[in-house]
Amino acid sequence: MALPRHIHDLADELLSEILSFLLESRPEIEPRGLTIASSGYGNGIVYDGIDHQPIRHGEASDLDRFRLVCTRFMRIGTPRKFAHFNLRFSEDGFRRLDELLQMQLACYVKSMTYLVRPFYQGNGWAPILRTLGTEHPALAQRHRDRLQEQLNLVSKGIDLSQIRRAIASFYALKELKLLRLQDDADERLLDLIRDHHLTNLNGNRENATRFDWESACSRAVTNLGISLLDSKCTSIRFKGPQISPEATLQLLQTPSTMFAAVAPRLTSLEITFHSHTDISSTMSDLSEIFRKFFTEAKNLVSIHLGFPSKIPLSLPLESIFHATRWKSLRSLSIASWRLNAEDLISLLRRHHHQLQDLRLTSIYLRPGGSWSSVLQVLANEMDHLGRLGLREIDYAAYFDAAFISAGVEIYDPIPIALPSPSSSAVSVAADPSPPYSPDSLSNMPVQNLHDQNPFNRGMFEKVRGLSVDELGDDGIHVRRDQEQLWEAWVLASRWERKREQRSRDQNGYRHGFRNGNGNGNGN
Template sequence: MDKQCLIDCLADELLNLILFFLVVGSEEVSDGRISRRGLILSAIKRNGSEANFPRGEKSDLDRYRLVCKRFMRIATPRKFRHFTLRFSRDGFKRLNELVDMQLACHTRHFTYMVRPFYLGRDWENFLADVSLDHHSLSEIHRLRLADQKFLVENANDLAALKRAMSFFSSLQQVKLLRLQDQADEEILKLARRGNPERDLHLDWDPACSHAVQSLGVALLGSTCHSVRFLGPQLSPKAAVRLLHTPELVMSSLGERLTCLDVNFQSAHDVTSMMIGLSGVFRNFLLAARNLVTISVGFSADLPVSIPLEDIFNHLHWPRLRCLGIQGWKLDSAEIIAIVRRHGSRLRELRIPYVYLREGSRWRDILSVLHNEIEHLESVDLQHIDYAFHFDSEVIHGVEIPPLTSTEEEDNGLYEDERSEDTDSSYVVSAHHSQSETSDSETHQWPTQALSIGELSLLTANDLGDNGMYVKREHWGLWEKWVVSRLYV
């Protein structure tokens, strides 16, 4: 009779595979896909998943870790793969505990969630007045204001970040997000009704600038040398502060990046501001010679009108596979030039919300992408148009959908991104939530009557480009046509 096989006899590789299927519902799946692994799995809601457990377990992964020491050893790296830090005393306490428990070495993805800073005179007295009728709301903001003072005035946030980064030996990605909730909206409404002399407001510009500077200093003090940086809601003023950063520091930071994926969001046109930063971008991007992904975007409803090379400075990155250009008014020749410069390795191109100036045609760009960029696998042309038509729509009050945030695009750009978050319940800004709706509504294929083979027989002149405006149904058709030759 064969000896009974116990689960203890299974190899670590098999136990890891079991663990993968155990947590795949919450950790790996996004819209039925698992990054680029080629697997399509459905998340299964487990019976009893909402039950209370004696040791405070929040997931199957937690319960798996409690089975035995071996299971804990196998599951711990997955448990702490993704760490989310909120800008608060409690958040930094959790970060210090992660380091103290010698678990920081497992963290690959670090997300830093920061609230706009409290600016203006007499916030304390204002909150005291508000507490008479809105005690809970006042208490929320009183604690947040106290956290801001404690962390910033004594640089306690920077000290904790530097300490943690020095222990993040497996770090692959840093993401900076803006945190905003209903309490912020409510307190601002009350502030606007109050005494205008107080000039109370919540300002993202100093908060973002402070966070970017702190993360940069912390990274420079670490041993991390292949890091992706994602900032889907950066303040342009954070880039302006780079003017006062020593060139050697900029170069040292640029050398560590394999991805720079940023969107600069502003309620005002930042064209002139960005023109003045051309030299800063050149020094930084020249040092960032290991970039695999670079994406620079601006507000969808306020695209910049600066030459593309004022930012990219005619640089060439030999390893570049993903290129993103969003929220620009450009000539077709500018896009063609940078694409050709990286054509031998380019796999993905994202140019949503790009508007061509007079004299340029989208068909010229499409022809180059289809005929010359041999390895291109994916292209994003959502909301592209001609600048004249875009300007006329803005004048007539047509609302421009927001840029798709980097948070949503991670699933397509990077492998192994959907990992369990040790503090995943949060609320981001309205811009971010609207992006989900926009993305899901616009990525439809209205031309399914055409097969891939039929599409591949078309030329750029057959795609319906009239040189004046781009129809909504053309976005998907042109995307599909560009890569159609890969599937024939």
């Protein structure tokens, strides 16, 4: 009679797999109450309402409780527990780093998020905080403490030395994120400054009293770059969802040798520039920096480059990319840009052999180009494209007339009704049937990048039968419902080409054997 089996009989690898299911889709809880959702970072600002509370230790999560079961579970759970580290720009944040290093847990860290608040800039903070203190003394004191903390960390270079120490100790590090940290106290200070005009700008930005993300972002980017250069880390993914354009201007002083040393270590670059004004001039000034960086960043597998959504970049595509071709590039995403169709097509054709995932968000084609021409290239020339996202795409003339001239943001919560199935265009409305992939000849489920309106197999068959002229592109305006139709058509067309190619290959193989030639080519 077989003895009963227990959970301890399972291999460590199987227990680790079970643990991954238990922890799946759980938000990551930072020890001080900061919640970072696993799905993304939205606008790049992390809101934190309990920054002043002390560090809490104990059974804060299922993973903590799992690790307390026994020594073996502790060994299995520890790499997951410390795989990610949130490092704040604060004395307490750097103390937490010291604790991690002293416990010899740095070897488990694979991802580090650097959380930085805007900096207190200028010399006029004393009267501002006095004004704030008349109504909110506790709030004013919190900002005095943070101001003093910032001055101490920056003047003594503590932030740089600690970041260098951290990245040098994180031997398994594969991901770096830079996020802006903000809480209710910060927002109330900003409101006070705006409401009472408590600044001394007078046209002199250097001496202006301001609560400034630009200077904080600039120092953070510099310190992360220096620290990465000093480390042995390779194959790094860098994410910065709210990078200040002005902060990057300091890169004009960066030696080319630094780009040559750091850029090849990056495998993924996800950057969104944040600004309330047009940054085309700033990006033009940085054109040479982009050329140096992208020329050296030869190992990029994934690129996302985005600009302010309400003020699209008005520069040629090659002012940023400089006709660079990345041999390993698999995923490309660009957002908020006025482009010539020819420039976009040229970029796609340079990577038609390897690109698998393409996302075009808020891309506006200039006069003389058409989305039909772009769609034809995607359908006919992209050899391995399996995921496509088209969001808020349009024509520049329509965008300028409707959005900029009106001075308001136009939001269309109800998409224009799709034509009936009897017309030339075919609806791709949601259907309970599973979606189908152009990468498979079987019923393998897949869906487009909207992840909201998958198309069923019957609709897939109808869409792939359309010609490019039947997609409804009038060269003037792109309706929201057309985006999903065009996604489906591109993927369906590519699926059809692969099916035909596979059929030809199989027929050629069989023909070769019928002629007594084992190589399958009939010769």
